[in-house]
Amino acid sequence: MAYIVKYLSQQNIVNTYIGGLREDINMQGNDLVDTQIMFSIGHIVFQIPFMYILYAWPLSYVLPGLEIGWAILTCCAALVKNANQLKAVRFLTGSLEAPAYIAYHALFASWYKASTGEISRRAGIYYLGQYLGLLTSGLLSGAIARSLGGVGGYAAWQWIFMIDGFICLFVAFLGFYMIPGTPQDCYSAFLTDDDIRVARRRMKADQKSSKPRENPTKQFFDLKIWKKIFSSWHFYVLALWNTFCWNNSNGNSGAYALWLKSLTNTDGTPRYGEGQVQDMTALTPGLxxxxxxxxxxxxxxxxSRWGAILFSQVFNVLGNVLLAVWYIPEGAKWFAFCLQYFGWAMAPVLYSWQGDICRRDIRERNVILVSMNMVAQQSTAWISKLVWATVEAPRFLKGFTFTACSGFSLCIWTMLVLYLYKREEKAHAQENGIIIYDSSKQDLEEVQRNLETDSVERVEEIVVDTEKSDKN
Structure with a gap:
């Protein structure tokens, strides 16, 4: 529900734009894309403090509190009088929505084992909220445009903002009751003490690091961990990997909605009437x-995480290539737009994989999670200005071409990540229960005896740590 309302709030700018906002506040030229960029800037800048907050603060209170803030701002957007006011409100809304996606991925990595195939589908269920939010936004906006336009002296686009805001507010209050926090700091009405202890043991067995009970701030700002982060391939390779992910879909550009709005009948009249365009925008996120x-x-x-990523990009690249060509039968364009959300379908897989790669240190995991998200998202802020200029609608030649290239680059970079990941796992083979030895230099029985001794010591250490954790 949290991710549904996030995208309900985020996508309403496109639905209100085609539903009367542009004319009522005199938006011109690239005001739409500029407003989206202001949202992205707020979203990017305010992720920085969440490197620490994700690690040290109880997310069961932080996340619902932020949702209340952006719900109020969404309602305030209904009162803007010009494009500059709208940009300011959207900047603030983006600032409060900044940690929404990364915070929940941090929670997933704290509860589910990455090594057993548990996490991708669960992260995918959360990610369903994006498509449901986009779908609901289109259908809801269409219904509002047909039934509430002019009611109470408010235009349809104003009602869209206000109703979206009220829905966000309701879900925010539910969050205080439903979000459990992490196994180390759990405040759940649904889990027993035994459930929490089991979760802690599971994460220990999966080599998952957790927040220390004492001096978390001091440990977070330890120079050693920051040197480790910036000297590791994790930071640089994963940041560029995620950049390709963020730029491999045309879904957020509004290209599909603007194309629908441009369609006409043989007599030159718009093909779709009031509210129908918004209804049609629900098709692609539904697929x-x-x-x-x-x-x-x-x-x-x-x-096979890498296989899933490559599978998704075959269809994504195909759709964007067709749209870049553009001068094709209208049926082919419908087919291509129906594939547009294949681009982001692999995002839960990518983020879950990052949690596995960085699982051995929670500080590194959260810092790289936020960093790679920031690096990727900042690229969309200026790239969208270059390739998704509103004045080029509905044929975004540069946009569709760039998106297809990003999808192809993502496939290539995924193979590099796979190689580096396997190399690192091999270095930690013994921790993963795999014995690697040179039979010409070592005796197998001797190796096994040494491993048994190490295993006993490690189990004793885990039991002691778990008992201390349970007492706390």
């Missing part, structure tokens, strides 16, 4: 639900 389930299930059931 995106299917693509998302397919890709995330592929990753877990076949135990």
């Amino acid at each position: 995106g639900l299917i693509w998302l389930i397919l890709v995330c299930s592929f990753a877990d059931l076949f135990q």
Whole structure:
């Protein structure tokens, strides 16, 4: 529900733009894309403090509190009088929505084992909220445009903002009751003490690091961990990997909605009437639900995250290539737009994989999670200005071409991540229960005796740590 309302709030800018906002506040030229960029800037800048907050603060209180803030701002957007006021409100809304996606991925990595195929489908279920939010936004906006326009002296676009805000507010209050925190700091009405202890042991067995009980701030700002982060391939390779992910879909550009609005009948009249365009925008995210389930299930059931990513990008690149060509039958354009959410269908797989790669240190995991998200998202802020200029609608030649190239680059970079990941796992083979030895230099029985001794010491250490944790 949290991710549904996030995208309900985020996508309403496109639905209100085609539903009367542009004319009422005199938006011109690239005001739409500029407003989206202001949202992105707020979203990017305010992720920085969450490197620490994700680690040290109870997310069961932080996240619902932020949702209340952006719900109020969404309602305030209904009162703007010009484009500059709208940009200011959207900047603040983006600032409060900044940690929404990364915070929940941090929670997933704290509760589920990455090594058993548990996490991709669960992250995918959360990611369903994006498509449901996009779908609901279109259908809800269409219904509002037909039934509430002019009621109480408010235009349809104003009602869209206000109703979206009220829905966000309701879900925010539910969050205080439903979000459990992490196994180390759990405030759940649904889990027993035994459930929490089991969760802690599971994460210990999966080599998952957790927040210390004492001096978390001091440990977070330890220079050693920051040197480790910036000297590791994790920071640089994963940041560029995620950048390709963020730029491999045309879904947020509004290209599909603007194309629908440009369609006309043979006599030159618009093909779709009041509210119908908004209804039609629900088609592609509705199909995106299917693509998302397919890709995330592929990753877990076949135990192949890299295969799931490549599978999704075959269809994504195909759709964007067709749209870049553009001068094709209208049926082919419908087909291409129906594939547009294949691009992001692999995002839960990518973020879950990052949690596995960085699982051995919670500080590194959260810092790199936020960093790679920031680096990727900041690229969309200026790239969208270059390739998704509103004045080029509905044929975004640069946009569709760039998106296809990003999807192809993502496939290549995924193979690099796979190679580096396997190399690192090999270095930690013994921790993973795998014995690697040179038979010409070592005797197998001797190796096994040494491992048994090490295992006993490690189990004793885990038991002691778990008992201390349970007492606390």
